[in-house]
Amino acid sequence: MSNLFLSIIIPAYNEAVRILPTLHRVTEYLANQQYSWEVIVADDGSTDTTGDLVSTFIREVAGVTLLSLPHRGKGGAVRAGMLQAQGEYRFLCDADLSMPIEQLERFLPPQLEGFEIALGSREVFGARRIDEPSRRHIMGRIFNWLARALAVRGIGDTQCGFKCFQREAVEVLFSRQKTNGFAFDIEVLFLAQKMKMRLVEVPIDWYHMSQSKVRPMRDAFAMTKDILGVRRRAFTGQYGKITPFQRSKHQ
DSSP states (O other): OOOOOEEEEEEESSOTTTHHHHHHHHHHHHTTSSSOEEEEEEEEOOSSSHHHHHHHHHHHSTTEEEEEEOSOOHHHHHHHHHHHOOOSEEEEEOTTOOSOGGGGGGGSTTTSOSOSEEEEESSSTTOEEESOOHHHHHHHHHHHHHHHHHTOOSOSOSOOSEEEEEHHHHHHHTTTOOOOSTTHHHHHHHHHHHTTOOEEEEEOEEEOOTTOOOOHHHHHHHHHHHHHHHHHHHHTTTTOOOOOOOOOTTO
């Protein structure tokens, strides 16, 4: 078993403009921490210079890995990165770094313990949304209502791109994940709730980035289709037998 404490997985698709500033901020923060860490950039078949920029960065900064993948979608990139990672805790981090990296400590011991999944949330008490257009906020709330109605229960923010998974939960969940698109979060959380994993929402400051890859109308339709696919797979037994999660005694 690896003794690595933290893995940060950054899915990236055509992020040449933002990937280097994000990597600099993330690694500069991690270099000042007392725990061991790695950063994995899961490049989802970028057609720009994202891969080249990361490759150059890796030669200058230790602890960063480039995972070059065929283009499948964000879900496919996250799945590959999570399963390759070695950390006891594995943190999903959007390439736009719309959450200040300093808030990472909110997701980790000693500030937070006794969980399988810690979800960054823009909805719980203490969270802040900064500079978000009202249209995008409304679309996000409509989709969250739909996700809760069809697949998950009691989660105020399913789509925030900052989530922390405990190692054993990753191995159980992401080996079953089949959704390659943006709705992979819903599939993973659906399975986690079915397995009675411990989920907690963590308030964050979230800054809207104008270059977001999300296309509210088109992506909401595709994500709704993916959610229905999750329900179909569960009904037809494609996830296999779903039993309560067996956590280690030390947890």
